[in-house]
Amino acid sequence: MTEVLELAKRLMAAESVTPATGSVFDRMEAMLAPLGFEVTRFTRGDGADGTPEAPVENLFAIRKGPEGSKHFAFAGHLDVVPPGGGWASDAFEPEVRGEFLYGRGAVDMKGSIACMVDAVAHVPADAGTISFIITGDEEGPALHGTRALIDFMREAGHQPDLCLVGEPTSVNRLGDMMKIGRRGSVNIWLEVEGTQGHVAYPHLADNPIPKLVAMLAELDALVLDEGNDWFQPSNLEITDLEVGNMAHNVIPEKAEARISIRFNDTHSGASLSEKVGAIAEKHGGVAKPIISGEPFLTPPGEFSDIIARAVKAETGIDPEPSTTGGTSDARFLRAVCPVIEFGLVNATMHKRDEAVAIEDLSTLSRIYARIAKDALT
Numbered sequence: 570m571t572e573v574l575e576l577a578k579r580l581m582a583a584e585s586v587t588p589a590t591g592s593v594f595d596r597m598e599a600m601l602a603p604l605g606f607e608v609t610r611f612t613r614g615d616g617a618d619g620t621p622e623a624p625v626e627n628l629f630a631i632r633k634g635p636e637g638s639k640h641f642a643f644a645g646h647l648d649v650v651p652p653g654g655g656w657a658s659d660a661f662e663p664e665v666r667g668e669f670l671y672g673r674g675a676v677d678m679k680g681s682i683a684c685m686v687d688a689v690a691h692v693p694a695d696a697g698t699i700s701f702i703i704t705g706d707e708e709g710p711a712l713h714g715t716r717a718l719i720d721f722m723r724e725a726g727h728q729p730d731l732c733l734v735g736e737p738t739s740v741n742r743l744g745d746m747m748k749i750g751r752r753g754s755v756n757i758w759l760e761v762e763g764t765q766g767h768v769a770y771p772h773l774a775d776n777p778i779p780k781l782v783a784m785l786a787e788l789d790a791l792v793l794d795e796g797n798d799w800f801q802p803s804n805l806e807i808t809d810l811e812v813g814n815m816a817h818n819v820i821p822e823k824a825e826a827r828i829s830i831r832f833n834d835t836h837s838g839a840s841l842s843e844k845v846g847a848i849a850e851k852h853g854g855v856a857k858p859i860i861s862g863e864p865f866l867t868p869p870g871e872f873s874d875i876i877a878r879a880v881k882a883e884t885g886i887d888p889e890p891s892t893t894g895g896t897s898d899a900r901f902l903r904a905v906c907p908v909i910e911f912g913l914v915n916a917t918m919h920k921r922d923e924a925v926a927i928e929d930l931s932t933l934s935r936i937y938a939r940i941a942k943d944a945l946t
């Protein structure tokens with residue numbers, strides 16, 4: 570059994586449905602400390618600020634290189650989504666069957682965190698500074714996770730030069746894709762208020778439904794942009810429509826809808842909120858946006874070249890630089906330094922019987938070691 574497989578199993582055996590604390594972090598700390606890392610752990614979201622939320626644990630670990638050396642950071646999350654039912658083996662009792670290791674977190678992303686740990690064991694301490702930015706709140710609301718870690722790093726004066734997020738970005742085989750950017754995301758709640766009344770006496774009422782329908786038609790017809798070199802066109806989807814009127818003879822007093830926009834770097838969450846707000850107002854309604862992430866882009870260049878070289882050396886393939894998919898914590902880390910995501914094959918993430926090819930763990934560990942060494946020179 571290889572060392573990296575053992576590390577992955579140890580992390581996966583600690584149940585850590587989001588938000589995660591405790592045992593899985595104990596295990597992570599126990600892996601990093603013997604490698605010369607100074608580990609800091611802290612908990613946020615414990616309700617101390619009056620918000621009744623579950624506590625979230627975060628871990629920052631650093632192994633300092635010689636004075637003036639570069640600083641390379643690995644980032645990721647130890648929380649996982651709930652397993653759901655119907656697994657062939659227990660989701661939190663990692664099991665090897667054939668060529669695969671099964672268990673929740675195999676690819677998203679305890680497997681790749683195990684690869685990071687195994688990789689740094691093969692990078693000499695005098696090569697430069699290496700850090701781990703690890704949260705227990707990525708799959709949840711992400712309010713007290715990576716953002717809190719970034720605050721901590723700022724206060725402590727830790728400034729990485731480059732950061733790799735180990736999300737599962739590969740599609741068909743390990744190495745075929747890296748994410749050099751991600752789209753932003755904003756959800757907007759729309760509401761039109763009218764005046765309730767009898768359908769037979771419409772002059773005494775004010776029906777909000779036609780106004781909301783006209784508003785949604787205008788929003789649905791919007792062409793936000795045509796996309797650009799690195800991003801697909803921004804997209805607006807109507808995700809909910811609700812009146813909740815149980816009576817056939819009543820004009821309702823309120824109609825509500827919700828839209829979700831995934832947008833590229835030609836917009837910001839604020840600019841889109843303003844645009845939608847103006848359209849809502851025109852139709853007599855209001856719009857309440859919640860921005861869940863701004864887009865980010867690390868244009869192809871030095872960092873993507875480092876990753877491409879390492880992938881090519883270990884797998885023989887050229888990773889495609891992509892910006893597709895959902896949001897990740899890279900949306901926060903972009904504020905710290907250039908960030909790119911690269912990790913395992915994502916075919917089984919968030920699914921039942923999540924699994925990683927054992928061979929991929931060894932290969933990814935070697936790729937990560939190459940990336941770290943190259944980034945530090």
Ligand SMILES: [Zn+2]
Nearest residue numbers: 677678736737
């Ligand atoms: Zn993930």
